[in-house]
Amino acid sequence: MNILTTMRERIDALAAWDELDVDAAALPSQAVRLSDASVIDALAEVTALANHAGRLQAVLAGVASQRSRREDGHAGLAAVRGHASPASLIQSITGGTKAEATRQVRVGVSLLECVGAPHPGGGLADDRAPAPPPWHDSLRAALLSGVLTSAQHDAIRGGLGEPAVDDDTRDADAVRDAWTLASRGLIDEASAMPVEELAKRARTMRDLLDPTGAESRFARRYESRSYRRWIDADGQRHARIAYDDEMGLWVDAMLAAALRPRRGGPRFVTADERAAAEKLQDDPRTNDQLAYDLLMDVLRAGSLATAPDVYGARQPGVRVITVDGITGPRDPLGRLLGMGHAEDGGDALPGSVIDRNVCVAGTVRVAVDPHGNPLDVGREQRLFTPRQRLALAARDGGCRWPSCTRPASYCEAHHCDPYSEGGATDIDRGILLCRHHHMALHNQGARITRDGLGEFLIHPPGGGAPSAMPTKAAWKWAWDPPPPPDRRRWRAG
Structure with a gap:
């Protein structure tokens, strides 16, 4: 459909709410009169209208960029308007940030790559065929x-x-x-x-x-690691750290281990762990202050501290998940041409990091079937075992609630078949949910079902069509392709 016609229809739909069809000055006082359902529906209409406008804006930004090429010199559109770049021109028109203007230009240029060569002053050159x-x-x-x-x-x-x-x-x-x-x-x-x-x-x-390229990118980020400190005019000391991939994950794990109770960690813990969590919840310090004090404690204690003294029950560490074990082709330097993933978040880690961590920490094998279901047996007990949770983390990749991005270490294992009604503590019938969504599931009357080893489905309270809960694992390509083509000749060495 014509994009301007579609935008007009969206505007007409918004005009159906009398509270919104007012002068701009009166909009805040009138919009608060909308019902909850109307707020959601109107917001959806406005978002759709903004997305249409965004597409149109990106295309026009791309056209402006095409007409501001370097070879055009001072005759280019941006230069004629007194700007050094297309992004600067777009920013002056939109009033947004430089980053937003740059993104609009970048998207617009991508959209116009197939259109053909621009003709001075507009249109396309007749002697240029569109590119494939x-x-x-x-x-x-x-x-x-x-x-x-x-x-x-x-x-x-x-x-x-x-x-x-x-x-x-x-x-x-x-x-x-x-x-x-x-x-x-x-x-x-x-x-x-x-x-x-x-x-x-x-x-x-x-x-x-591109695992070989990943190794090179990892190396570049490692070479860019840095620590810089300075003192401002008030005498406050500041620092800026650029992490390499592995140590960045390590620091994330360290902070998460200490602050997890503040950020919605699992509830099913021992009495001592619960008491420590409650103490942390009542602590008057902000999360940023707690993180700072933790880092200072780590620096002060160094190798003299025992891990439980600093971190409590869950000690920090980075678990790396690999597919098909740790064997495979290697480059001329002996580095594994394969990729691993951090269990929390799925960050890609190159073969050299896998090799080093295997030497330090060893491996735990989790076998899955062709659909990603762990091949393990259930347990006749209330809570899932640590090894079962490893399998759930490998399968689910984090909270499987739609749109949730909580990592596996923040999740609780939910029994699809209530344990109180005879449900088994079996990984086939368990699913990872973060604390918030686990509580929402029980408090709001929703339920999760699974037919055999098929997809997990969430059923909304009061009935209605169920929605799928796909895995969040970044490595799910291993059992849910499309697989890439034969990579034997890809950038090896």
């Missing part, structure tokens, strides 16, 4: 059709980057096909996760498709 569709054409189509927002498009395109191709045309076509399949899979997932998580998932997918 690029690997990301599905992203372009999804954005223009309204399946993706501009922010989602940019997250996927930026996260995947450009295909890692070599001079072999046959391999180059295969690699581009893999990137295309990856982009389509991420389009399907986009509506179920925040944009930040979508960008992270796209980066993880890129590293899985």
Whole structure:
């Protein structure tokens, strides 16, 4: 449908609420009169209208960028208007941030890649045939059709980057096909996760498709690690840390271990752990202050402290999940050409990190069937065992409630079949939920079912159609492809 016609229809739909069809000055006082249902419905209409406007804005920003090419010099559109770059021109018009303007230009340029060469003053040059569709054409189509927002498009395109191709045309076509399949899979997932998580998932997918490149990117980030401190005009000391991937995860795990009770950690703990959690809840310090004091305690205590003295019940650490074990091809330097994932969050970690952690901590094997279901036996007890929770974390990747991004370490194991009614503590009938959604499930009357080893379904209270609860595991490609093409010749060495 014509985009302007669609926008007019959205505006007409909003005009149906008399509380919104007022002067701008009266809008706040009138909008508070809306019912809860009307607030949600009107917000959905406004969001859809904003997304249409965002697509139009991105295309126009792309056109402005095309007409402001470096080779155009001072005759380019941005230069003629007194701006050094297209992003600066867009920012001056929109009044937004530089980052927002840059993203609009980036998305717009991506949308126009298939259109052809621009003609001075507008239109297309007649002697230029349109270029063949690029690997990301599905992203372009999804954005223009309204399946993706501009922010989602940019997250996927930026996260995947450009295909890692070599001079072999046959391999180059295969690699581009893999990137295309990856982009389509991420389009399907986009509506179920925040944009930040979508960008992270796209980066993880890129590293899985290009493990040699992932090793190089990891090395660059490691070389960029730094600690910088300074004193401001008031004498306050500040510091800035740029972490490498592994130590960043380690610090996250350390802070999470200490602050988890404040952030909604599991409730099913021992009496001593519960008392410590209640003490932390009542602590007058802010989370930022608690994190600071923890870091200072760690620096002060150093190797003299015992871990429970500082961290309490759950000690910090980074669990790495790998697929197909720790064997596989290696590059000429002996590094494993494979990728692992941090259990919490799914961050991609290269083969060199896997090798080092295997030496230090060993491995625990969790076998799954072709659909990702752990091959384990149930237990005749109330709580899931630590080994069962490992299997659940490997299968679920975190809280499986739609759109929730809580990692596995913040989750509780829910019995689909109530234990009080004879349900077994079996991983086939268990599912990870964060504390908030576990409580919401029981308090609001929703229920989760599973037919055999099929998909988990959540049924809303009072009936209604159930919704699927797909795994959040970044490594689910191992049992839910599309698989990438043969990678034997991909950037090896």
